[in-house]
Amino acid sequence: MTIHFIGAGPGAPDLVTVRAARLIASAPVCLYAGALVPRELLDTAPAGARLVDTADLDLDQITAELVAAHRAGQDVARLHSGDPSVYSAMAEQMRRLDAAGVPYDVVPGVPAFAAAAASLRRELTVPGVAQTVVLTRTSARSTPMPPGEELAAYAATGATLVLHLAVQRMDELAPELAAHYGDDCPVAVVARASRDDERVLRGTLADIAGQVTAAGVRRTAVVVVGRVLAAEQFLDSHLYSTTRPR
Structure with a gap:
């Protein structure tokens, strides 16, 4: 069996x-x-x-x-x-x-970050904007993060950042992330993605913490940080280019 x-x-x-x-x-x-x-x-x-x-x-x-x-x-x-x-x-x-x-x-199953991206109707890898997605979490009352996996190290890359177990700490995390992404960097919080009671918050690193507090979102949420969330002007993927070698 x-x-x-x-x-x-x-x-x-x-x-x-x-x-x-x-x-x-x-x-x-x-x-x-x-x-x-x-x-x-x-x-x-x-x-x-x-x-x-x-x-x-x-x-x-x-x-x-x-x-x-x-x-x-x-x-x-x-x-x-x-x-x-x-x-x-x-x-x-x-x-x-x-x-x-x-x-x-x-x-395998559908991960929460994929459901969150679907709810946001966003691709997390956009040509010329970001081609890397970092899935990570923060440690407060959970298992400590291993040495070298500090949030600042990932933020410094400018990659699309997906945070688990972090929504309760947005007051302290938003300024830390803003030091690398900028205060105006788009952020989305998707709570209970794909469910009937799903809640989506959109903002920037300057205001997302206040939105989270006002909405009372405390758990079962994914935080997405990155310029891909607002990308409109970008190159078409090479996959569909009319000039690439056939």
Whole structure:
């Protein structure tokens, strides 16, 4: 039997892959990440499936659920919000499953930053403006960032910056970022991207912190910083150039 680590997407129940939907609909055990996974998606599990909310479980308890299901001959749909390759804590679970000799695979999902970009109707890489996207986070009450991964180092590149777990710190982060991008640099905050209660805030590094406070956005939000958010005059991609060699 196999543990399937599944990207459950950013929140909209229909933003999952066909493979993910098939596995969820057939797995007799489903572990999911609390309120981050839509109820409608859980409702597609088989009748009588064991549904386990992992929000209040520690890592050892989650591992015990996975191992017990495997030993009982049951496949498991282990749902993580967004895509499990980023900030999912999947690696810690895999390490324990390896030690227990339990097989697993991974099904990718729609990441939160992609859903946010879709809501903004923006490409994050625009010719001549930015061709690099940095996905990172900040550390306050979360795991410390490794040495060398300071926010200022990424901001200095001018790349499109996507921040996770940062919206509560915009008062202090906005001035730090403005030192590199400029006060007038466009910023967008997308809370609960793709969901019915999605909230989008648009502004600059000079005013975004005030908007966040006024809107009461405190969690489940992605912050996007970069000139691509307002880019209008730029070169067409070389891919579609009429003068490139054929």
